[in-house]
Amino acid sequence: MQGKVREVLRAIEDNLLGEAMTSVHALVSREFFDELIAHPKTEEAYKFYPATGAQPLREDVRRNFPFGGILFEEYSGNVTLSTKATERLVPANEGIAFPLGTMDTFTTYGGPANLLETANTIGLPLYARQHLDEKGRWIDVMTEASILPVNKRPRLAVRIHSSN
Template structure:
């Protein structure tokens, strides 16, 4: 009965194509589209950093020598692409009552069982990817096994001091919140070293977001305007789109991020993480090939799947894997804030 697995429909290529065609619902970061995705044929990449120097060019007489610009130093930093794998199986008894081989229904039924498993594992990989991307936005990527990728250490830069927004102050000084937002924006611009960007976004924990929305400066900014519904609903973006908990203040879009694993939120309740949007190449995702004979030295894909027989002949093992690295190329532009 399990000869069906020897058909082309269950080859590495076919299963990999199938799992990558499963309707993918990206996490919030995926929806923002801030991570540039690329593929490599290796399991390690070298990130080249060039500390270019921006300077004003002095006018010079026509025909005379021009100004010499420092080309900056190039530093290549190695990064290993993490490997994520889920092992599953389709047991012989699960397809025992499928109609005899040679009918279309048997192939479709077994394919359906495999597709059902792959769909579940695809969502697990999506959550894993979102969690790693949140880490890249924080500057420290934490994986499920507790290991970390500290981007500040990797790029040899210091993390900016945590900004205390003092949101529990019952009588804040007038204009102090807007000044802190302006200071954050200036720090981000400075640390981008002249790289253009289109805006600033912040993912906020629940308590931070609630207190920020209730802050007197925010209330006064929106009161009596067409955007006053933000005070009631708190989910209107500058372009009019509506999502869960977001509003603009002080040149920053503040969003109440919802991602969590069990009872542990991706963003601490009293924290926020502020980052620039639209900066070319700031956030990157790199996909490497799977560790299968069929995929060695090929360009990486987002997901891979493979099936192979169990040694005891009782079913088929199914592997689903992702080999993906999420990182920020300028981690010093990432700012953490706290409620108090």
């Protein structure tokens, strides 16, 4: 178990190409997380963990479970497709591990708002405007964000999966 975790850490470190990182985070499916917590090696590793730390056998640690140098987090996000079907962002028994604290790995771009005055302009992270009712009774607030997060170094994102 720890050998596989080290493989993931080494794969990320090898692809940093001289850049530094602070830690590694992994978003994993519910099934992956359950297998990780129930694995005999995990239970043995945390058997004598100090009372001030995580207690996976006694507490719900789905948001923050460190093991072998990776911080595992259960992630159950999904999206609705144009066909009205839903798709999981992290498939069953899988996960994605990625570095945190790098200088040039992740960035976010903002697109222009859906307004005539913002056509052909550089996008901002958020647009907000107010519209006053013609009789002065209320203000309608409109906000819009067209955000595109980008991983500029995709080799640093390592797909992980459970063997079961």
